[in-house]
Amino acid sequence: MKKSLVAGIACLSLSLSSAAPWAVLAAPHQTVATDNGQSTLQPITSDVAVIAHRGASAYGPEHTLAAYKEAIKMKADYVEFDLQMTKDGQLIAMHDETLARTTNAKELYPDRAPWRVKDFTMDEIKRLDAGSWFNAAYPELAKKEYIGQHVPTLDEAIQFVKKHGNGKVGLYMETKAPDVYPGMEEKLIEILQKNKVLDSKNLFLESFSEDSLRKLKTLAPNVKLIQLYTGAMLKGKDVYQEFKRVADYASGIGPSKELVVPKFMEAAHQNQLLVHPWTVNSQDDLASLLSLGVDGEFTNNPDKMVELTDKPFISHGVASGDVTDTSAILWARTNDAANVQFEISTDSSFKEPFIVKTVHAEAENDFAVKAKMDGLKPDTTYFYRAHAVSSSYTVNGSFKTAPAENSLKPLTMVWGGDTGGQGEIPPYNSFKAMSALNPDFFLFSGDTIYADNKTPAVPNPPSQSVQDFWAKYKENRTDAGLRSLLQKTATFSIWDDHEVTNDFSGPSQPLTPTGLRAFEDYWPISNERSSADKLYHTYSWGNTLDMMILNNRGYRAPNTQADGADKTMLGGEQLEWLKKQLLESDAKIKLVATSVPISVPTGKANARDGWANGNQVNPNDPTGYENEFKKISDFIVEKGIKNVFFVTTDVHFAQVIKYDANHDGKTDYHELISGPIGAVKINPGTLDPTFSPESMYAEGNFFNFGVFKVDPTTNKATVEIRDENGKIHFNYDFQLED
Known part of the structure; x- marks a missing residue:
């Protein structure tokens, strides 16, 4: 049996820069496990089972002794037999009810x-x-020895595995079409007893037929039974109730692999049911399901899974981020301590010269690693790959560097946020739709997790330990669409409140250091941004766009403080930095990435979380941060700064707003809001009137994301709001000012 995929105990410490405003809140040294103990997304068994599906059927003819021999040589934990019954009542190992596909029956008979x-x-x-x-x-x-392989009886199959597996290889048997074969269950138990394996701890019996399993339970009460599932069998059912019912007779479930998502795993593991999905053959899929915490997998390629269970591997995909014209940050995570090698090249086959860097994955960062790649060429597509040095399993990605300084090149950006809130957890369709657009980069605009919400990763919220926070990021990374997007293009990540807790103010929230640490561990964030935990920085796309990423959380005064000249969200240093970036930018577009909106009141009355105080709701509310935003707005107007777009998510609906802050009849700047990707969906309300907003579009109650395109040749910027399936709900071309 293979070792547990649950990492061991490690002694960790929280170390945060003294320059951060919350540094005094850093927690003392403590001994912790890298896995969150309450998570349902980890195996409930100490050993994750490699189940050779019909033997090593990718390498030899299924359900022959040759295929079983290959499975044993590859160190599979179990060999699976599908059972059919002959005319004279003998059980044989064969998948199909007919002999036509895998034998020469047509020729012989x-x-x-x-x-x-x-x-x-x-x-x-x-x-x-x-x-x-x-x-x-x-x-x-092809091999000569495969010619003439016979169909084994169940007796022969059991005896062969017992002999060649030295008693260490388990038996996994399915009653196929038991309604076609009356008496199959009795015959099976008789053969198991005769071969002295009925009481083996390494025996599982499986079936799609609940009646067959219940009959087997009656015949052999102590045998471990697995209820198999197709998607159609679960359609319209509440998996929590279904698995509670099934736990009455079964030890586990065997779902079709596409059914396995976090809620499925939670429902099974809460009922102490093992999860053994079928049939999983690519190493990407094998690794993906292991990241969801399955207890075993059926595979035609047992050697590929054995490698993953024996050695550290890249467990949650790879990512690139904070890309400039000459550099990029690469990210990966392993499931245990390992050296991780990153390779990068302009050639997808990696035949041309390429850069190699090796980084050590340690428990202190939940085995997440980053590597900065310098000396890159502007406006160039790069391919990269990562693997744990001891493993051959490699995960590939790509990104495009920014154009050279002063060049004007087209741009397509996607943005969105709000993932994992209010029970809306993976799978997320929006990421697939984003990936299909082949964007130049992805702006993840905040609420990249919901640390304070109940999910399978943290069934008892809010997140308290760093392991809880890490578990949340891993949960979202189980989404195939998100992994695909992160591996396809660069990402710029912003934190907002739910990376710590709802509507939090950094300096006043004790969990801020823990939430920040996990955020920095799980995103490809540059040292320029993570230094002193400042997180704000400007990234340029040639002369087409300057993107100014704000830190709206780390420096703010408490939300409950009355607004006034001394109340700040950004802190004095960041505010002056933003003004300087806006003034000195000669890019066509100044894109301000803010995690909170300008005129949509957020938070609660007397504790407004965004800039607006919501005086259209409560004219006596003294909170909000309008005094500070007025400084930004006045600066844009007074300095005549053109083509400014504020981009955000946060409010769980989509809206595009233009502002005439000085009431001169001309638009001074725009606000672009998308979301949610995966959180509660609500409808837009009335805007706070302070900065004279005018809504150009507003729509709620749907999952959505934003697309921002710039075409320097036409001097236009296009904004789209698309639903989770990629359908455009709003499209507008902004004529850029010279």
Whole structure:
């Protein structure tokens, strides 16, 4: 059996820069485990099972002794047998109810179509060749020894695995079509007893038929049973109730692999049901399901899974981020301590010269690693790959560097946020739709997790330990669409409140150091941004766009403080930095990435979380941060700074707003809001009137994301709001001012 994928105990410490305004709140040294103990997204067994599906059926003819031998050589934990019954009541190992696909029955018995197993005696089946078909179908894997392989009886299969597996390889058997074969269950138990394996701890019996499993339970009360599922079997059912019911007779469930998502895992593991998905063959899929905490996997390629369970591997994909014209940050995570090698090249085959860097993954950062790649060429697509040095499993990604300084190049950016809130957890369709657009980069505009909400990763919220926070990031990374997007393009990540707790103010929230630490661990953030935990920085796309990423959380005064000249969200230093960036930018577009909106009142009355005080709701509310934003607004107007766009998410609906802050009839700047990707959906309300907003578009109650395109040749910026399936709900071309 393979070792547990749950990491061991490590002694960690929280170390934060003294320059951060909350540094005094850093926690003392403590001994902790890298996995969150309450998470349902981790195995409930100490050993994750490698189940050779029909034997090592990617390498030899399925359900032959040759395929079973290959599985044993590859160190599979279990060999799986599908069972059919012959005309004379013998159990054989075969998947199909007919002999046609995997034997030469058509040639040997041409007049006996449709060649159903139940119509043939054991002696007749023994004359068949069950291996030559494999050589014809897969000539690159053909072997002479496969010619003439016979169909094994269940007795033969058990005895072969016992002998060649030295008693260490388990048996996994499925009653196929038990309604076609009356008495199959009794015959199976009889054979298991005869071969002295009925009481083996390494025996599982499986079926899609609940009746068959319940019959087996009656015949052998202590046997471990697995209820198999197709998607159709679970359609319309509450998995929590279904698995509670199934736990009455089964030890586990065997779902089709696409069914396995966090809620599925939670429902199973809360009922102490093992999860063994089928049939998982690519190493990407094997690794993905291991990241969800499955307890075993059926695979035609047991060698690929054995490698993953034996050695550290890249467990949650890779990412690139904070890309400039000459550099990028690469990110990966392993499931245990390991050296991680990053390679980067302009050639997707990596035949051309490329850069190699090796970084050590340690428990202190939950085995997440980053590597900065310098000396890159502007406006160039780069391919990269990462692997734990001890493993051959490699994960690939790509990104495009920014254009050279002063150049004007087109740009496509996608943005969004709000993932994992109010029970809306993976899978997320929006990330797939974003990825399909092949954007130049992705701006993750905050609430990249909901640390304070109940999810399978943290069933008992709010997140308290760094392990809880890490678990939340890993949970979202189980989403195939998000991994695809992160591996396809660069990401610029912003934190907002739910990376710590709802509507928090950094300096006054004790959990800020913990939430910040996890955020920095799980995103490819540059040292320029993470230094002193400042997080704000400007990134340029040639002369087309300057993107000014704000830190709206780390320096703010408490939300409950009355607004006034001394109340700040950004802090004095960041505010002056923003003004300087706006004034000195000669880019066509000044994009201010802010995690909170300007005129949509957020938070609660008397504790406004965004800039607006919501005086259209409560004219006596003294809170908000309008005095500070007025300084920004006045600066833009007085300095005549053109083509300013504030981009955010946060409010769980989409809206595009233009502002005439000085009431001169001309638009001074715009605000672009999208979301949510995966959180509660609400409808837009009335805007706070302070800065004279005018809504150009507002729509709620749907999952959505934003697209921002710039075409320097036409001097236009295009904004789109798309739903989770990629359908455009809003499209507008802004004519840029010279």
